[in-house]
Amino acid sequence: MENYEVLLSYFKHIKGAPLEEAEIKEITSYFGKRIYKKKTLLMSAGEANTKHYYVEKGLLRLYIIDQNGKEFNILFARERQWIGDLGTPAETPYFVETVENSVVYSIAEDDFHVLYKRYISLANYIRKSYVFLQKRFVSILSKTAEENYEELVSEHPELIQRLPQYQISSYLGVTPVFLSKILAKRAKKD
Numbered sequence: 001m002e003n004y005e006v007l008l009s010y011f012k013h014i015k016g017a018p019l020e021e022a023e024i025k026e027i028t029s030y031f032g033k034r035i036y037k038k039k040t041l042l043m044s045a046g047e048a049n050t051k052h053y054y055v056e057k058g059l060l061r062l063y064i065i066d067q068n069g070k071e072f073n074i075l076f077a078r079e080r081q082w083i084g085d086l087g088t089p090a091e092t093p094y095f096v097e098t099v100e101n102s103v104v105y106s107i108a109e110d111d112f113h114v115l116y117k118r119y120i121s122l123a124n125y126i127r128k129s130y131v132f133l134q135k136r137f138v139s140i141l142s143k144t145a146e147e148n149y150e151e152l153v154s155e156h157p158e159l160i161q162r163l164p165q166y167q168i169s170s171y172l173g174v175t176p177v178f179l180s181k182i183l184a185k186r187a188k189k190d
Contacts, residue, residue, distance in 0.1 A: 004028045006056040007105050010080060014121035030111035035103050042096040042104070043084070049092035051106045052084040053077070058102025059162055062094050063170070073171040075136065076159060086126070086133075088112075099167065145174045146182050 004027070011027055012019050019027070033056070036042070043049060045065065053060065055077050062083055063073045074094065077083035085092040088109045098104075107115070116122050139148055149172055153160055160168065169179040 002028075002033050004031065004033065004105075006080070007031060007033075007054060010054070011119065014119055014125065016121070027115070030115065031105045031107050033103065033105050036098045036101070038098055038101050040098045040102075042098070042106075043092060044095055045093050047092060049085040049088045049090065049094075050109050052082060052088065052109070052112050053096065054082050054105040054107070055079055056103040056105060058104070059099040059159075060096055060102060060104070061099050061167065062096050064093055065095065071170050072173060073167060075133070076156075076163070076171070078158070078162070082126070099163065140173055145172050145178065146185070148172050149179070149182050149186075 008019060008024060008027065011023070015023075031054075036058070042053060042060070043051070057079055060077045060083050061073050062075050062077070062085075063071050065071050075083070076099070083096060085094050116126070139151065143151070149168075152168070152171070163171075165179055166176050169176045172179065174182075
């Protein structure tokens with residue numbers, strides 16, 4: 001049997017108690033665990049999105065490509081975070097790709113709903129994801145790129161170290177050149 005320790009510790013945490021043997025068997029039966037190389041596409045726009053992903057190790061990104069072919073990063077998921085299209089199982093407008101070599105658990109939509117009903121805390125966690133996305137969209141629309149960069153640095157400093165600048169600029173909705181100007185301006189302050 002594969003090692004599902006990280007996933008099981010997550011469910012133990014959200015349950016708030018040790019898992020029973022039957023729960024362990026159920027949870028591990030619903031999830032597939034795979035190792036992906038950097039830049040592996042897990043989900044593509046236009047496909048029926050039928051899976052949710054939980055990251056054991058690595059970094060994934062959710063992004064869109066506009067009609068001009070420009071990529072816009074919506075969010076990143078690192079260790080012990082979920083990623084996917086919350087609008088499953090409809091056709092998705094998003095892509096999910098590994099940014100680093102990653103170890104990822106995936107679960108089908110139907111199985112996810114079974115666990116969602118059984119573990120109320122999982123529902124609360126997913127609700128927090130919705131809140132995060134809403135705040136992210138408001139931030140993009142109401143704050144400057146500089147303010148959004150400062151927020152990223154203060155709330156997720158580890159991402160700054162793990163992401164190339166072109167990924168960060170895409171997340172902020174600016175060009176890499178504009179991000180360089182933000183960084184230069186920030187360096188003068190320090």
